[in-house]
Amino acid sequence: MCEVQTSSSVVPLGSPVTATCFIRDDCPLVTGQAVHMEWHLDDRFIPSSPAANETGSISKVVIPNFNRTRAFLTCCIQASPLQVVGGVEIRAGYPPTAPQNLSCQTNLSTPNTLKCSWSPGQQETHLLTKYTLHTEIRESNKNHTYELPTGVHSYTIPRFDFVLFSEMKVYIKANNELGEATSVPLVLEPLSAAKFDPPKILKVEAVPKRYGCLKLRWSLSQQQAWMCDYRLNVEVRLKLGETIQLIPVKQVKSTRPLDQCRLLHGTRYFAQIRVRYRQSPWSEWSSSQSGVTLESAPTGRLDSWMKVSGDHMHKQLHIQLFWKPSKQFRANGQNVSYVVSVEKSPREKLCCTTENYCTFQLPSEVKKVYLRAVNAAGKSYPTEVQISRPKAHVVNLNITAIPHDDQSLLVKWKSIATTGITGYVVEWRPLLNSNLSLIRFEIANRNQSSLVISGSIEPYKPYGISVYPRFKDGIGLPQTTNAYLRQKAPSIAPKIRIKKTWASKAELTWDEIPLAQRNGVIQSYRVFYWAEEGSIHVVNANREERKVTVKGLNTASLYEAFIMVSTVGGSLNGTTIHFEIEPFDSVTIAMIVITCGVALSLFIIFMVMTCFSNHKRLKGRFWPVVPDPANSSIKRWTSDSTQDTHPSWDNEEPNPMYLSHLSFLDLPIKLSKEEDDLWLNSTEDTSDLGESICGSPFIPGYSGSNSGSVPYATVIFSGPCSSPPPKEPHFYLRSESTQPLLETEESFSPRCYQNMASNEMQGEQCFFGPCHDCVPEEEADPVIHWDDFPFLQALVMNDTEND
Missing domain, CATH: 2.60.40.10 (Immunoglobulins)
Incomplete structure (x- = not known):
């Protein structure tokens, strides 16, 4: 009925494709009607060329560039609906390329x-x-x-x-x-x-009498032992620490041992071998075996670093000496020890150790020491170490340390162009371990300003790095910084504590994170706090003070808070705490108490000052003034006549004064009953009378012990200044004697003393009663008026019988 023909169903990708569609006359779809054909590539319409014959039963189409790997080309008759009368599948791709990388084993x-x-060609063919x-x-x-x-x-x-x-x-x-x-x-x-199985090393041993040589005995695997007579290529791998040395050996039988020379003396090496036949692939490496070369005396010098601290009191130097092998040093032995001595010949050893450091003391006069390496075969030539005194030179080096790679740190400092500086010493140590054997150092020249340090540097661990400037005459003061190879968030976060609270404020504090759990350099502390239904507030704290004050708090609210601690490598949040502000906290109460105390103190001070300003009046109220007869003087009382007669006396002495009270001291002896009654019956207040007349002769039985040094009291008799002068001459008494009065056993009666007041009036006067031995009989007894002698009124003793 219908046939579609193409140039090829498989075409190169991108090449043109031609197709033709033939419709037979007996096709029922086109019988008795005109034919109109069209082309489709999958679902896409393709215009065709004009019909090749008059009937229109043939149609041709050309696709100039077929860029699909697989598609269906169909021929259709235009009808209702569209009818497919034929089709063909077209595949496109590339021809194969030659296979690559052919290998056989x-x-x-x-x-x-x-x-x-092998591997297929580089280009995909898109075809089977x-x-x-x-x-x-x-x-x-x-x-x-x-x-x-x-x-x-x-x-x-x-x-x-x-x-x-x-x-x-x-x-x-x-x-x-x-x-x-x-x-x-x-x-x-x-x-x-053929790829051989890994060979086996039977034994590694030192070659007798040959320094630096090892002999390796080996064999092939058991399944390949039949090839023992064939010559194979062998490669030896010797490992010393981190250093690997490859030594090729050609055309050797497995029955023949391998000698490896030019090795270090007295050094343990770990050996491995692998084999191949001609150009065959290498076998895998054998298991490792170790051997030690013959020992010899150490050679080369040691790099040293000395830290000196002086003792001025005892003139001793405390020295820490560190050393390490230089690039030229060879231990040439396994059990190497180090000896430090003052002299080249180590007779007097300061220390002998297998460590890389030594501490000792030396007199300040010693200028250098000697360092040697010793093993079983001998000792090295001594390394001379000068004792460099510390210098108080401060050099600003601006030291920094940053990670260089996963195993090292880059230390930088400012190079100082000073003629006095000869170089630098870079020292580093782990801060979590104080063992001196872990201290490492490196010597840098004066023009160097950076250094990469490596070797057992662990991440998240702190290291202290110091740079010392070296001078011709000593070592300067170092500058130090702390560094981490890598950092991460701290292992723990500090716990917040409420230190104190007061009106609308609270002070939060926390402890420092232990160094082993910081995992980096602490960059910041941030405190977050909020009320129950309030917004979150953030306060940045000083990382050195480790405290923060939050403000604007309400006394009626419950607050929550936590702290976030951060390093360069991350952050960690602490636990949440709850707190609230009391209306009257301890600080407020203390301020109230202090205020009241200050006010009370001011009041007391004011009262005391007021009292002192009126101390005379108050003293008179509480402590009456008691005259001291021992310190008194005889006062003269005069009248107008006496003033004319004795003007010099009136000018020399002041006016007489009134004394109205006299006190007594406690009596040294017990008075008789009659005398006690006499004192008790006195109407005057004599409670203090004893203070003035202690040892008075009026007291029977008195004997004054201090009569030789205490003067008598002076009693002044006078009248008021306004009273008229007496008609009769005034009498007064004055005694300059230092002996006790009336220290006799005579009767209790006063004696008369001669009146010395006037030349015209010569006579005598008695104070108490008539004078029996010195007054003329024709003169009448004078009358004593006690009101004129107020001071002596205290001496009045009311005797009922004499009245």
Whole structure:
């Protein structure tokens, strides 16, 4: 009925495609009607060329660029609906490229096989491509072809299809519907393509009488031991610490030991070997075995670093000496110790140790010491170490330390162009371990301003790095910084405590995080706090003070808070605490108490000052003034007549005064009953009378012990200044005697004293009663008026019988 023909159903991708559609006359779809045909590529319409004949039953289409890998081209008749009368599937792709990287490897283990592998061409064909493996054995003229499953690019040739010692040719063919390609042939001897099993080192030992040589005895694996007579290529790997040394050895039998020389003396090496036959792949490395070369005396010098601190009191120097092998140093032995001495010949050893440091004391006069390395074979030439005194030179080096890679730190400092500086010493140590053996150092020249330090530097651990400037005459003061290889968030967060609260404020504080749990340099502390229904507030704290004050708090609200601690590597939040502000906190109460105390103190001070301002009046109220007769003087009382007669007396002495009270001291002896009654019956207040007349002769039985030094009291008799002068001459008494009065056993009666007041009036006067021994009989007894003598009124003793 209908037929579609194309130039090819498989075409190269991007090439043109031509198709023709034929409709027969007996096709029922076109019987008795005009035919109109059109083309579709999958669901896309393609315009066709004009009809090739008059009937229009033939249609032709040309696709100039077929860019699909697979598509259906259909021929259709325009009807209702559109009718498909024929079609064809067109596939496009590329012809195969030659396979690449063909290689074959022989397995000498049981069973023996030859495995070949390759990789397809670099270009995808988009078509089904088949690969075949071809082998040709020249000596036997045997050819083999192996078809491979789709998508598989390796094949294992069995043992009976190849000969170990015969050359064979191997190649790969690839073909698809567009073409065929062949790989580059590989010509090989199967044994030369064999990968041996790892060999075994039997023993590593020192060569007798040969320094720096090791002898390695080895063998092949048990399955390949039949090749012991064949010459193999061997490679030896010697490992010393982090240093690896490869030594190739050609054409050697497995029965022959390997000698390795030019090694360090007295050094332990770890050895491994691997083998191959001609150009075959290397076997895997053998297991490691160690051996020690013969020992010899250490050679080379030691790099040293000395820290000196002086003791001026005892003139002693405390020294810490550190050392390490220089690039030229060779220990040449296993058990190496170090000796420090004052002299070249180590007779007097300051210390002998296997560590890399030593501490000792020396007199300040010593200028240098000697350092040696010693092993069982001998000792090295001494390294002279000058004792450099510390200098108080401060040099601003601006030291910084940052990570250089995963195992080292980069230390930078400011290079000082000073003629006095000869170099620098960079010292570093772990801060979490104080062992002196962990201190490391490096010597830098004067023009150097940076250094990469490495070796056992762990991440998240703090290291202290110091740079010392070196001078010609000593070592300057260091500058130090702390550094981390890597940082992360701290292991713990500090716990907030409420230190104190007061009106609308609270002070929060916390402890410092232990150094071992910081995991980096603390960059900041941030405190978050909020009320129950309020917004969150953030306060940045000073990382050195470790405290913060939050303000604007309400006394009736409950607050929550937590702290966030941060390093460069991360942050960690602490636990949440709750707190509230009391209306009257301890600070407020203390302020109230202090205010009241200050007010009370001011009041007391004011009262005391007021009292002192009126101390005379108050003193008179509480402490009456009691005259001291011992310190008194005789006062003269005069009248107008006496003033005219004795003007000099009146000018020399002041006016007489009134004394109205006299006090007594406690009596030294017990008075008789009659005398007690006499004092008790007195109407005057004599409670203090004893203070003035202690030892008075008026007291019977008195004897004054101090009569030789205490003067008598002066009693002044006078009248008021306004009273008229008396008609009779005034009498007064004055005694300059220092002896006790009336210290006799006479009767209690006063004696008369001569009146010395006037030359015209010569006579005598008695104070108490008439004078019996000195007054003339014709003169009448004078009358004593006690009101004129107020001071003596205290001496009045009311005797009822005399009244």
